[in-house]
Amino acid sequence: xxxxxxxxxxxxxxxxxxxxxxxxxxxxxxxxxxxxxxxxxxxxxxxxxxxxxxxxxxxxxxxxxxxxxxxxxx
Numbered sequence: 001x002x003x004x005x006x007x008x009x010x011x012x013x014x015x016x017x018x019x020x021x022x023x024x025x026x027x028x029x030x031x032x033x034x035x036x037x038x039x040x041x042x043x044x045x046x047x048x049x050x051x052x053x054x055x056x057x058x059x060x061x062x063x064x065x066x067x068x069x070x071x072x073x074x
Contacts, residue, residue, distance in 0.1 A: 008046075008065060008066075009046070009054065009060070009064060009065050011025075011036070011039055011040050011054070012040040014054075014058050014060070015040075018058075022036055022037060022040075025057070028053075028057045029050065029053045029054065029057055030053055031050065031053075046065070051065060
């Protein structure tokens with residue numbers, strides 16, 4: 001039986017590298033600050049629409065969710 005792959009990315013690290021407060025990042029992502037906190041603390045999952053927002057806002061690639069790479073694309 002194959003394991004289901006979970007989308008994982010260190011959102012807190014990405015956010016802090018940019019000097020953004022939680023409420024600022026949440027606003028750019030179109031989610032509440034409390035939801036972002038849940039994602040950052042691995043208490044909430046990352047939906048496909050949120051993943052798309054993260055890719056757009058943070059300038060990362062889809063593959064980064066599965067390789068644990070958090071370097072932004074230049």
